Amino acid sequence: MQTTSWGLVLTLWGAGLGAAAQYGKFSAIFDQLPEVYPEAGAALGLIVSVVGLLGIFFGVAAGLMVARIRYRRALLWALWVGAALSLFQALLPPLPWMLVSRALEGLSHLAIVVAAPTLIAQICAPEDRGLALTLWGTFFGVAFTILAWAGLPLVDLAGIPALLAAHGAYMALFAVVLGVRLTAVEPEGATPRLSFSRIAQDHVEIYRSPYVAAPAVGWLFYTFCFVSILTVLPGYIAPGSRAFVMGAMPLVSIASSMSLGVFLLRRVSAVSVVVLGFGGSVLAMVWLWLAPGLPMACLALAATMGLIQGASFAAVPQLNDTAATQAQANGAMAQTGNIGNTLGTPIMAITAGSFGYAGLPMLAGLAFVVGGCLHLALARKRQQA
Structure with a gap:
């Protein structure tokens, strides 16, 4: 054993x-x-x-x-x-x-x-x-x-x-x-x-596979939101609590991942935890839309995003049995994560600049919805396979 x-x-x-x-x-x-x-x-x-x-x-x-x-x-x-x-x-x-x-x-x-x-x-x-x-x-x-x-x-x-x-x-x-x-x-x-041809073929194989691509697809929408929210949201939090909230959000995310996330992973699949995290993040964004900059809503968002964070990595070996496919999945997560980090902040800032504060919860909420729905679609594709 x-x-x-x-x-x-x-x-x-x-x-x-x-x-x-x-x-x-x-x-x-x-x-x-x-x-x-x-x-x-x-x-x-x-x-x-x-x-x-x-x-x-x-x-x-x-x-x-x-x-x-x-x-x-x-x-x-x-x-x-x-x-x-x-x-x-x-x-x-x-x-x-x-x-x-x-x-x-x-x-x-x-x-x-x-x-x-x-x-x-x-x-x-x-x-x-x-x-x-x-x-x-x-x-x-x-x-x-x-x-x-x-x-x-x-x-x-x-x-x-x-x-x-x-x-x-x-x-x-x-x-x-x-x-x-x-x-x-x-x-x-x-x-x-x-070889170059093998690398190109690898891209096609990875993103066509509902097993290898799934963690990376969800990770794209998580990273799109995480850094951009931490960058744009502070301007809408009351100055008296801004420093505390922004310092606490990453720590709450980690704590949620290591406590509730680990508890859930011992009982349900990693993909289920990721989808739950996306769903909870949508609700947290609705709360932030109704109560702009509310500290408790910010911390609730951090907690739900923490579920996505940890379970996404845990999904890699659950969905992929061999070291080679796990390396492919981790490489794809590195790729989509960098895409999300690179695009998220400028798009979020432009949206908030164009539509005001409401643009932030609308765009982030939409990204969370799409991330969760794509995970469900890939899960259905795996069941059919």
């Missing part, structure tokens, strides 16, 4: 925190970057966005490439490359070189977010996968909280290079630890052929 190595699960999750920090370390210090690159102007935004843009184009390809390289090897290489790039960035090189390093860091990020959850699914006993992958699903929220609570004080104390060097050391530490811990772990399965 397979038993779960929770120490190894937590270590892989720790590597995921480093991957999330690849995305978030420059977001946290974005307001300070003009002091480093005073002539950059609008190009500064690329320092943050180029990581996500690569995910849009190479998310699915990353699933195929990681399966080809093998999961352990890809993860370790990604951690070492990420460590080296962060240490290089700590030198604050000229902007063109910084952008090149960020593009390479985007590839490192993709390899980690595909390989790590695939490995977690392989090392867990079936009954523990829901909890382990729900924990994995918190990596972005936890990392951004750590950057806010510990990273920014470090920058205030020792400057931007100190944060980047600390991140590099963190990635190197996890590369060393996982290099030892993962020696006996290697998912079985054939090594896929790697």
Whole structure:
């Protein structure tokens, strides 16, 4: 009987925190970057966005490439490359070189977010996968909280290079630890052929499959709403409670995912929990439409979105039996997640600017409805198959 190595699960999750920090370390210090690159102007935004843009184009390809390289090897290489790039960035090189390093860091990020959850699914006993992958699903929220609570004080104390060097050391530490811990772990399965035609064929196969595509389809609408809501909503919350609500929303989302989400995953399928989360989020948006900026409605929304967050990752191994298809599903989630993160905030901001506050709950509510309905449609397609 397979038993779960929770120490190894937590270590892989720790590597995921480093991957999330690849995305978030420059977001946290974005307001300070003009002091480093005073002539950059609008190009500064690329320092943050180029990581996500690569995910849009190479998310699915990353699933195929990681399966080809093998999961352990890809993860370790990604951690070492990420460590080296962060240490290089700590030198604050000229902007063109910084952008090149960020593009390479985007590839490192993709390899980690595909390989790590695939490995977690392989090392867990079936009954523990829901909890382990729900924990994995918190990596972005936890990392951004750590950057806010510990990273920014470090920058205030020792400057931007100190944060980047600390991140590099963190990635190197996890590369060393996982290099030892993962020696006996290697998912079985054939090594896929790697070519441009195969990558194109992979896109078609993934998004035609109601099994491989389902987590990614729901993830698109979740990410479209999550970052955009956290960006646009604060302007409509009373100033006296704004800081508390915006700080609490990611934490409430994580708490909901790890408590109610895990409880439900032991009783119903992950897809059912995701659909429940979408339905609850629709109701929360109706509440916010009727009571603009109400703190309790904001926290209720965070709690229902937390169900989508954790259960989406748990759905990957429930719907896909092999490491190769799980890597494909995780790669597709990386792709759709980056699409949602990239498009969500500007579209939400334009909608709110055009229709006022009501545009926010209407657009987000519609996105939640579509996400839930597509999950139900794919579930029906699986039943028919």
